[in-house]
Amino acid sequence: MVKLILLVAIIYAIFHFFIKPKPIQDKKTTKEEQDEDIMVECAKCKTYVSSKEAIIKNGKYYCSKECAKDDN
Template sequence: MLKWILFALCIVGIYFFFFKKPKTIHEKKEHKKDSIMLECATCGTYVSSDEAIIQDGKYYCSKECAQC
């Protein structure tokens, strides 16, 4: 009887190890913020919307481009 219980525990352990994904991976994918690539008004380089500098309604890739 003990052999069957150990066998069942091994099967369940293998299932959870190989087939069951942790919830944190799915939560990160769902909460991941999408960013848009924007073109710098001065040099034409594309920069993500998270890193873009907005000045006078235009998008810039750096402070140097925004000052020009």
């Protein structure tokens, strides 16, 4: 009887050990999602561009240099 309890405890410990790393992978995925570029609206022509390609001028997003220049 004592051996059976010990066996269950060992199996539980092994099971727990293999399941544990999963939440760490979930945190990594969340971080990658935050690094992804978001779509922003051009303050001049209202065109949506990715935040990586957008030009930021006076705290506003613009799709191109022309739009940033014209909106002065």
